[in-house]
Amino acid sequence: MKFKMQDKQNQLIERISDKHLVVGIDIAQLTHVARAVNYRGIVVGDPLSFENNEDGFAKLLDWINKLKNVKGLDTAIVGMEPTGHYWLNLSQWLYDRNIDVVTVNPHLVKKIKENRDNTQSKSDKKDALVIADMVKNGYYSFIRPTTEAFEKLRVLMSNRDVIVKRHVSTSNQIHRWVDIIFPELRQVFKDVTCKGAIVTLRLFPTPKELRSMEAIDIVTGWRTEMKRQPGIKKAEALIKLAKNSVGNDKAHDAYKLHLKQLLEEFDLATSQLEIVDKEVSEALGSITFTEKLLSIKGLTIVMLGGILGENGDLSQFAHGNSLLRHAGLHLVEASSGKWKGQIVISKRGRSRLRRFLYLATMCLVMNNPEFREIHAHNVKVKKMKKMKSIMKLIGKFARMIVGIARHNEPYCAEKVHPLAPLAA
Template identity: 80%
Template sequence: MKFKMQDKQNQLIERISDKHLVVGVDIAQKTHVARAVNFRGIVIGEPLTFENNEEGFDSLFQWINRLKISKGYSTEIVGMEPTGHYWLNLSKWLYDQGVDVVTVNPHLVKRNKENRDNTQSKSDKKDALVIADMVKNGYYSFIRPTSEAFEELRVLMSNRDVIVKRLVSSANQINRWVDVVFPEFREVFKDVKGKGAITTLRLFPTPKELRSLDVKDIVNGWKSLMKRQPGLKKAQLLIKLSKNSVGTTQAYDAYKLHLKMLLDEFDLATIQLETVEKEVSEVLKNITFSDKLLGIKGLTEVTLGGILGETGDLSKFAHGNSLLRHAGLHLVEASSGKWKGQIVISKRGRSRLRRYLFLATLSLVANNPEFKALHSYNVEVKKMKKMKSIMKLIGKLARLLVGVARRNESYCPEKVYPLIPAA
């Protein structure tokens, strides 16, 4: 099936009829502003300012109903910018009331600000009117209501991103601490984040402490916290290096306290990461087609959880290309006359989804025989650059994910192999 974006755009425009009251809402933290227009863009009624609470939401609902009755409209559609997280409660409340809720791209709102009055002015009332204009012109996207499992994945994967940042930050600071206090430590433990290195830093971190110990003390310390120890040679090397260390000799107590806090943060982030990933694995079991997707060799639970957390139910997508647009991975170009600009990806979509699709494709190229063969064919036969081949394979992965989810069928390697012409 060929997917044409223009067909979808026409459907969005045609969906707005002369029976529609089109409402635009400018979202803020405490106070929202609503404006209304008809399908031709003629302003209807006065602006409404309402609070971000149930009483304010109810006032918006009553305002919409009054305008519908007074002007003879039979239905309504409400558009808003997905500004941070402030829009979520309003959109869910309106959806529960049976109101059609759509979102508009903030980039397009900014570009359309001068259409009404040909000025650079900006205000909440004007922004609400611009959003209403964009909705009646078909520049909107439907909000896909998600089930409990997909909502849990979105929250868990968002939380995981925060934990990973903390884990990386603490690991980087531990590396810096080692470089300042005991730089020779890396000659014994190449990876400072390894279990042996972390245990050593926890028990006797500074050269001053190591110089006062013998090999037996170090080995016994390791045995108290580790089942498998680094060994006598590393213990001897630690003591030897500590005697000639060029690390700082000042503020030892402050440095030790700093390291203790860093190790506590590292341990906490590690435990939290394991907990979140275990929960992701449990949630995936509640999604009917997840086992089919995990049957694709190279696709992990973490990357699948990240993708489904951003997309919701993949079976609701009409085509893999619509998934690419959702991620901002569709191609755009700028051309005029004889001049033709470079074709690039738009990046007008969900950045986290782009990241997980990219990481999933890298994993497939490394571990999946079919994708590995496709990548090799693109690079060696078609002479593509490696990154261009990866971006092309992201499109194939998107179509594969949507196809498996829509049909709820198992992964079929034969459908993925490239049709390489015979020599």
């Protein structure tokens, strides 16, 4: 079945009847502004400014009910921009009171702000009116309410991104410290953030300390921190390299303090990642179709947690193409007359979701036999560029996981349509 986006657009327009009060809200940190129109776009009532608290929300609801009574309208629909996190509490408060809440694309608000007055002027009142016009014309998306598990995944994966950035930043700084103070350490430990190297940096970090030590003392120190420690030969090599090190030997105490703080930050980020990954695994366990999705060889818990955290319930999507559009991975082109522009992905969607879909597909290409075979066929037989093949496989992956979630069926390798083995 072909998925037609125009059908969805028509349905959104048809939902706005002559009995609707359409409200647009410009979201801010402290004070929001609301404007209202009817289904034809005629302004209803005066603008309303209200605070971002319970009293302000009650003031908005009272304003909406009065306008409905004055104009003889039956229902209201409230649109807002999903700017930052300031809109979340208001949208949930209205949703709990059975008021339809929708979001509009902030990029479109900026694009069409000149429709009413043909000027580049911008204000909170004007933005609220632009949002109301967009909702009236069907340019909106419904907010999908999520269960506790999906909300937990969203928070955990967002937190995980922050921890990973700190972890990578700290690792890079440790690499820099080693390059300045003890570059020869890499001849003993290829990775200066492996357990052996970290323990060495923690116990005897500088060449100045190592020069006065015996090999057996170093091995004894390793045994206090590691169950499986390097041997005596590595300890002897470490001392020999320290005696001939070209590293900086000035400001010894200051560099030691710097390294101590870096290692504390590294240990903290490492332990936090372990805790978050454990929580993500537990949250996934409470979702019905998780086990079936994880049966796809190559799909990891972190990748699936990121996808579900950004999307919510995949079974609520009508088609895999809806997931691609949600991520900003649908194709767009600019053509006119005889001129045909290049087809590219829109990137109008959730950037974090795009990243997880891309990384998950790359994992499948490396570890899943069916995806690896299709990618090889695309590159060698169809002569596609590698990235074009990956983008095509992202679409296949999106449609596959939505289908599994909607029908609650296990992964079937035969349905992926693996191709005949390539000739040698």
